[in-house]
Amino acid sequence: MKTQLELAREGVITPQMKTVARDENLTPEYVCGKVAQGEIVIPNNPNRKNQKVVGIGTGLRTKVNASIGTSSDIYDIDLEVRKARAIQEEGADTLMELSAGGDLDKVRQTVLDSTDLPVGNVPLYQAFHDTARKYKNPNKMDPEFLFDLIEKQLADGLSFMAIHCGINQFSIERMRNQGFRYGGLVSKGGTFMVSWMEYNKKENPLYEQFDRVCALMKKYDAVLSLGNGIRAGAIHDSHDRAQMAEMIVNCELAELGREMGCQMMVEGPGHVPLDEIEGNIMLEKRMSGNAPYYVLGPLPCDIGAGYDHITAAIGAANSARYGADLICYITPAEHLALPNEADVREGVRVTRLAVHIGDVAKYPDRRDRERLVSLARRDSRWDDMMRLLMFPDKAEEVRKSRSPENEKTCTMCGDFCAMQRGMSLFENDIRGDKVSPKGDMPN
Incomplete structure (x- = not known):
């Protein structure tokens, strides 16, 4: 099976490209050309029938992702289903299933059955979760188990994955040399991968075997979203050497992945002061060859807990304005608790409004x-x-x-x-x- 990227390079306009073009009021030729260049991705795993077709990238409406998932404290599958349905009702474009507690296979399949949105995840969550259950130590994760798990999750129908390929020994050394951080490490997957590398004195297998990751993603024509595992969790850490080391690697990997025929996105930072957002997006676009940019937030200040959906909306509007392509919502529960159904509804609404504000500025002809x-x-x-x-x-x-x-x-x-x-x-x-x-x- 050829990927959307490979077909576009052959000049084939797929049904998915036609749907994106119709939804965005663009020509199929435009969409096909941008997919061929790696500037538009279409997460659409063929193993999952009847899912919504969504385009992400240059010239398209800025999309909204909403994340759900259990934790070690709250495991309620019915709640996750209600949240998934609420997210779709409120108009999100994609959904990430990020469970880290309970029967993760059951949660994933139940969520996939409850929505027709493209669904993504972070495979490291289950890899470390299952390893900790088995060995009482997540650092004993077997890389072969991780790769097998990625394929298993893809076979279930996931259409995109945030995979932390850009963390390596060099970026960890930057962290040490700069005296760690004000806000510490905030990515669960990224932090546990750093822990694994330190414990085992080995390089990140997702970085070492990047071609293997791409081969798995290509097999299911899923979009590889290069995870932002060393993103800043405080505005004082924004664009520090560790974050930039990972960003450079991710942008380079985006180029390599496209050469292999894999659809690629790059993930962006969490906490960024307002005056740095434009520069951050410029760097990602220039270094990655305009790969679609998936931005988490961003939050332009650190003191808004309880209203961080508003904090992030300000960052999201600016990110959309300057060229971000997919924005992950923030809910009122951010930094405080696992979101409930009301939180996810509010998070989607505020983020949709924020990216619309950005698009009004980005596309003056669409007002x-x-x-x-x-x-x-x-x-x-x-x-x-x-x-x-x-x-x-x-x-x-x-x-x-x-x-x-x-x-x-x-x-x-x-x-x-x-x-x-x-x-x-x-x-x-x-x-x-x-x-x-x-x-x-x-x-």
Whole structure:
């Protein structure tokens, strides 16, 4: 079986490319060309039938990923199913199943059966989890078990994987030489791989046998997302030598993976001050040959726990603006607890709004919905306005809870409605594209 990348290089426009083109209002030729260059990926493992087709990359709408998963403290498969369904209902584009407690095979299969979104994971979680159960020491993980597990999970139908190939002895040495970090290590998979390397005095097998990783991913045409295992967990660690060492390796591996015919993404950092986000994305794009960039957050400050979905939304809007292609949501529970169903709903909504803000800046020619909602608001056409909003249910709930006497206005201004007074002054002067369209507004 050839991958989407290999087929695109032969000039073959696949059904998946056609679907992406239709959904994004682009030509199939454009999508095929960008897939051939490695600038668009389509996570679509053929072992999983009827999953949603999603394109990630250059020229496309910035996508939102939402993550779920059990922990050693909370193991509730029904909760994970409810979260997976909530994530899809709220409009996320992809889902990562990141369980680290309980029967991980059962959780993964149950989640795969409960959604048609493309699903990804981090195989190191189960590799270390199962090894710890068997030997009481995750550092005794057998690399052969890890590679067998990657294939097993791919055969189950996972369409993308975050695999920590870029951690190596050189990046660990940078960590030591810089005096460790303010925020420590925050990636579970990355930290346990560093621990394994230190305990066994060996190189990362995912880095040493990168061609083997790519061969497995190609077999199932899954997207290899090069994990950000040494990402910064504090803005004071942003772009330190250890993080940059891993980023350089990941960008180089992205190029090597594409040469092998494997679809590739690069993962980006967690905590980044606002003034560094543009530079971070520029570096990834330049060093990787414009590989799709999957950004975790980012969080531009460290003191927002409880509201870190808002903190991350600010970072996400800027990341989308400057060229990030896939943003992993943050929920209100970040840094505090395992998210519940309400947390994941709020996380998806806030992140969707954030990436839309970024896309409004990134694609100035795609702002017509903003114009139409403004016209509806100006004209006090409340039903039309509601249809155009991203979250009409929330808007309706607020409006109905505080209904005005005059249905044309709202209780913010009442008789002093600026929109009503402005229209009374300038209604006869409206012309051009400032004239409201006739008929029903589009959704």
